[in-house]
Amino acid sequence: xxxxxxxxxxxTYARELEGFSVPWKPALAPEPALLFLNRPLALELGLxxxxxxxxxxxxxxxxxxxxxxxxxxxxxxAGHQFGGFSPQLGDGRALLLGEVLDVQxxxxxxxxxxxxxxxxxxxxxxxxxxxxMLREVLIGEAMHALGIPTTRALAxxxxxEPVLREAGMLPGAVLTRVAASHIRVGTFQFFAARGDEARxxxxxxxxxxRHDPGLVGTPDRHAGLLRAVARRQARLIAQWMNVGFIHGVxxxxxxxxxxxxxxxxPCAFVEAYDPGAVFSSIDSGGRYALSNQPLIARWNLARLAxxxxxxxxxxxxxxxxxxxxxIDAFPGWYAAELLAGRRAKLGxxxxxxxxxxxxxxxxxxxxxxxxxxxxxxxxxxxxAAGDDAPLRALFPEPQAPGVWLARWRTRCAEEDExxxxxxxxxxxxxxGPQGAARxxxxxxxxxxxxxxxxxxxxxxxxASDDGxxxxxxxxxxxxxxxxxxxxxxxxxxxxAPAAVTAGYRTYCGT
Ligand code: AMP
Ligand code: MG
Numbered sequence: 224x225x226x227x228x229x230x231x232x233x234x235t236y237a238r239e240l241e242g243f244s245v246p247w248k249p250a251l252a253p254e255p256a257l258l259f260l261n262r263p264l265a266l267e268l269g270l271x272x273x274x275x276x277x278x279x280x281x282x283x284x285x286x287x288x289x290x291x292x293x294x295x296x297x298x299x300x301a302g303h304q305f306g307g308f309s310p311q312l313g314d315g316r317a318l319l320l321g322e323v324l325d326v327q328x329x330x331x332x333x334x335x336x337x338x339x340x341x342x343x344x345x346x347x348x349x350x351x352x353x354x355x356m357l358r359e360v361l362i363g364e365a366m367h368a369l370g371i372p373t374t375r376a377l378a379x380x381x382x383x384e385p386v387l388r389e390a391g392m393l394p395g396a397v398l399t400r401v402a403a404s405h406i407r408v409g410t411f412q413f414f415a416a417r418g419d420e421a422r423x424x425x426x427x428x429x430x431x432x433r434h435d436p437g438l439v440g441t442p443d444r445h446a447g448l449l450r451a452v453a454r455r456q457a458r459l460i461a462q463w464m465n466v467g468f469i470h471g472v473x474x475x476x477x478x479x480x481x482x483x484x485x486x487x488x489p490c491a492f493v494e495a496y497d498p499g500a501v502f503s504s505i506d507s508g509g510r511y512a513l514s515n516q517p518l519i520a521r522w523n524l525a526r527l528a529x530x531x532x533x534x535x536x537x538x539x540x541x542x543x544x545x546x547x548x549x550i551d552a553f554p555g556w557y558a559a560e561l562l563a564g565r566r567a568k569l570g571x572x573x574x575x576x577x578x579x580x581x582x583x584x585x586x587x588x589x590x591x592x593x594x595x596x597x598x599x600x601x602x603x604x605x606x607a608a609g610d611d612a613p614l615r616a617l618f619p620e621p622q623a624p625g626v627w628l629a630r631w632r633t634r635c636a637e638e639d640e641x642x643x644x645x646x647x648x649x650x651x652x653x654x655g656p657q658g659a660a661r662x663x664x665x666x667x668x669x670x671x672x673x674x675x676x677x678x679x680x681x682x683x684x685x686a687s688d689d690g691x692x693x694x695x696x697x698x699x700x701x702x703x704x705x706x707x708x709x710x711x712x713x714x715x716x717x718x719a720p721a722a723v724t725a726g727y728r729t730y731c732g733t
Contacts, residue, residue: 229269232292232334234321235402239430242422243410249286250339250349252397254383256539257281258353259360259694259699264401268333269326269379275378276312284380284399286318293333294590297341301416301528302409302476305510306311307635310416312409312476313343316351319405330433331570332405333377335502336398350386352393354683355488357396357695361682365674365702371462372455373484374402393687406430408527409476415530424534430480437537445534446545448480453553455482456498460520461560464513464567466670467493467596471503471729473511473519489729493671494718496589496596503677504728517561520661521553525573539725567668568600569631570607570661581634584627592618595718600669606633608662609655671707672712674698676727677719 237244250350257280262272275283280286289295294666297314304312318341320333338349356379366373382395407427414422431439433446438447459482463470470477471489479485489503498514505510511519528546565582566574589599594617602614611628615621639657682698685691701715718724 229271230290230292230323232321232323233330235334235406235429235433236298236319236322237296240425240552242538243426244319245284245342247295247297247341249284249289249295249318249397250336251378252285252382252384254381254458255281255285255287256383257278257284257380258377259357259376259379261360261364261375264375264377266399267327268323268331280378281380285382286335287399290320292556296318296404297343298584299343300407301413302474303412304474304476305508307504307507308412308416311343313413314341316341316349320460327688329403330351330449330647332400332402334400334402334405335553337382337395339398348386350395351385351398351643352386352388352687353396354393354395354576354687355380356398357683358679358688359400359487361674361679361695361702362490363484364699364706365482366468368705369704371466371468371484372459373402373480377401377408389720392723401483403481404433404479405485406433406480407476407485408523411472411527411530412475414576415668417466420533420645423530427534428533434481440452443545445531446549448529449524449528449531449549452482452527453482453549454556456520456524457553457556458482458560459484460517461564463516464561466494467496467513467692469502469511469513470512471506471511471515473516473523475523478520479521480536480552486661491676491727491729493596494532494676494724495593495721496586498601502727502729503643517554518559520557521550524553525550539643542701548672556669564668568603568665570604570635570665571638573641573678575634577634581631585631588624588627590719592620592623593616593721597670597673598718599717601666601671601716604662604665604669606663609660666708667706671708672701672715674702674703675715675719676729677723678715
């Protein structure tokens with residue numbers, strides 16, 4: 224069988240980085256069945272989706288038919304988990320198959336998750352269950368549709384082998400993940416913790432070549448790498464915050480150098496806005512609560528900076544100064560990204576010193592009124608078009624946002640007037656078309672549909688318990704169209720009943 228002749232592997236990680244991974248083979252699946260194939264992503268990779276349906280695709284994506292040119296390896300990494308350092312984690316249930324160049328020439332990792340035990344498995348079974356792997360599909364595709372950098376699922380195949388979890392025996396599955404790379408803060412920590420400066424340097428140079436080729440050969444390239452990673456993370460976390468995404472397990476082994484979101488475990492989108500929102504059952508201390516995410520990102524970047532110190536110059540003090548400069552700059556970079564995003568969410572085009580307070584005060588109103596974050600932003604677009612009522616209806620007291628709305632309208636009107644004078648030859652535009660244009664802009668950045676936690680749970684339960692994939696497929700279709708006003712998507716736009724959200728917990732690592 225020649226399952227995927229179109230994938231042309233070029234495995235630089237396995238080939239160039241000796242001592243960074245262990246060659247390994249996926250476990251055999253007794254009864255492979257393809258549950259999900261990402262057709263658009265398959266096309267990006269130059270694959271023919273039609274050739275992957277059926278038995279060939281099932282065998283491939285369950286790990287039974289390792290494609291030609293793949294050199295599966297388990298990658299080594301360490302990590303701070305909830306603040307405590309583990310010097311050896313690594314791919315305990317994952318394998319990097321290799322890298323392929325996609326149709327646009329971008330290098331992308333192809334990796335399995337749930338493909339069996341490896342030398343890094345410690346006490347784990349190396350397996351994954353159907354539900355959590357389909358969850359990774361849903362959230363990853365939603366993030367991608369929202370324009371947020373993310374690893375993506377190419378396929379999920381059931382293995383036919385049950386896995387034992389707290390909930391009992393669950394159907395097992397393998398996820399095939401596509402990523403810009405799987406280099407994590409924890410990968411650097413693995414070698415730094417062993418005092419292996421040569422390998423930290425190799426990894427830094429490899430990462431530069433892969434993610435920041437413009438910095439290769441520049442003076443201070445390693446400080447440049449730290450800065451580039453910090454900038455990517457500033458942008459990423461700001462994007463998370465502007466859609467209310469809570470990663471849930473921002474350990475250093477779950478933070479990429481590429482700036483892609485990785486590892487959708489106990490993640491969730493906030494419903495009623497609460498900066499302290501936590502859903503993960505394992506995050507009882509709230510370390511990874513919604514509003515802590517930028518602080519944790521900075522903390523993780525400081526851990527990366529520590530690993531790079533020996534590369535930043537011969538004089539320790541100068542190295543520390545370079546690293547500190549980046550870590551100290553991070554909050555400002557993050558704030559600027561966040562504000563730019565918020566300005567767009569408010570329908571504003573030009574920066575104004577009052578923007579930060581305007582956005583913060585809107586969020587404070589949502590928090591005080593227990594108002595659904597996603598619905599409120601979306602309905603602000605309707606207010607821009609002239610109808611306040613849908614937004615007001617979200618509040619326990621419809622008059623609650625009145626004063627704020629007046630402020631926002633004044634700001635919008637000022638901007639419209641400035642724009643009208645600024646445009647050569649244009650007369651004063653009426654509020655109508657400007658309001659409609661603003662609403663259209665806002666509707667392109669304020670999603671209507673996100674993967675609502677109750678919808679995700681229902682879809683995964685149907686797939687895992689009864690083998691029914693339709694709820695998953697319908698939800699997937701909806702989250703892939705986050706800005707679409709189609710009436711058929713209305714059920715996916717609605718928040719969960721408050722009682723459901725109040726008790727909602729996500730579970731990790733299954
Ligand atoms: P995660 O919380 O998914 O980011 O995983 C943290 C670490 O635990 C990584 O080293 C994983 O490879 C490992 N791990 C998670 N689940 C399993 C499992 N079922 N078997 C073996 N290792 C696992
Ligand atoms: Mg992980």
